[in-house]
Amino acid sequence: MTRPSVAGNRTSGAANPLVDYLLRIADDRLVLGHRLSEWCGHGPILEEDIALSNMALDLIGAASALLALAGTVEEKGRDADALAFFRDETAYRNALLVEQPNGDFAVTIVRQFLFDAYSVLQLDALSRCGHADLAAIAAKSLKEDKYHLRHSSDWMLKLGDGTPESHERTQRALDTLWRYTDELFVKDAVDDATAALGVSIDLDAIRAQWHQLVADVVGRATLTLPTSTVRAAGGRVGRHTEHLGHMLAEMQIVARSHPGATW
Amino acid sequence: MVAPAVITPDAVYEILGSVMDPEVPVISVVELGIVRQVTVDGARVAITITPTYSGCPAMREMERDMAAALGAHGITDVAFATVYAPAWTTDWMGPDAREKLRKFGIAPPSPAERDGLITLTRARAAVPCPYCGAKDTQLKSEFGSTACKAIHVCNSCQQPFDEFKPL
Known part of the structure; x- marks a missing residue:
């Protein structure tokens, strides 16, 4: 990437709906990738430390490509670094699910599984969308995320159908994070506006497929699918939980302290 | 020059x-x-x-x-x-490159997946050990020392080894 530009508004959303649409896809991956990177050096076993770091790398790589594309579409001179490091919390468009803290390993795995199941279905649909550059990035990322989904669903089975302690913790994580899943499938004005540009995916169909997949794995893991209808949303329009600001402060401090630095 | x-x-x-x-x-x-x-x-x-x-x-x-x-x-x-399309695949590696990998101690990639979108369990043959050639090996993790590698162990010669994983 070239020298980061700090031009552009730090807080406001994008006027172009396609930019907002791309930021939602990019920010999910950047934020979750950063969360996973927090495990680096702290994994429960060496192989898992490596796996979580590898998945972080894939997600941040995808985010970088998507942010670069968003910057190009926006035409305000912001590159991927400018969008990652010089947007404030309220300009981030990720879903609330991915910004939730790592918690114990069960929380990290449940969060990852719920997202991976969504991501694979979403990227598959996007790989056939009407925007060639977005479709290309989605098709590439899909291949990597299939590995992620296999990994996180495997851990769901191990933890859910493991010891009483791992079962209880995984169920608790599922019950806690469930409220953030609805937001992944809610259509709003941005989706309607990009659909008019030929860029859209069938979120209702993806929700149904996702639910079936999640129910299948949860059942096989001897866990119980939550029935609570409590929902939390707002990430897609920049209203985040208290956790994102703290995460971004750590993620952005070096770039903001030394704008334009290279190494 | x-x-x-x-x-x-x-x-x-x-x-x-x-x-x-x-x-x-x-x-x-x-x-x-x-x-x-x-x-x-x-x-x-x-x-x-x-x-x-x-x-x-x-x-x-x-x-x-x-x-x-x-x-x-x-x-x-x-x-x-x-460019991102067509997405890179290990299927583009020729026989010579695969043999070089094997000699270096990295199991070459098997053909990339052609199966469905959701493959929660992977049903594929064990990866032959690049050191002793034994087929009695087991997958330890699909994530290894670099993004492109998985970790296996050979039950025959007891040697852990990398696989260039199919993508």
């Missing part, structure tokens, strides 16, 4: 064939399949590359290595562009 009188795409490919993957220093960037296109316009060379994995940290290093190798042959006007 003085620039060759006429630069041809073939000459560029030949030079790039000497640039090794920094993480797997027995196969070149050409064998790896990341060089998608080379065009030459007079002294200007345009190289199109595609990333192996989205976040592979070696991509920029490989770009620098390619520029340096070309520079050593007097080719200094080089521009790189990145």
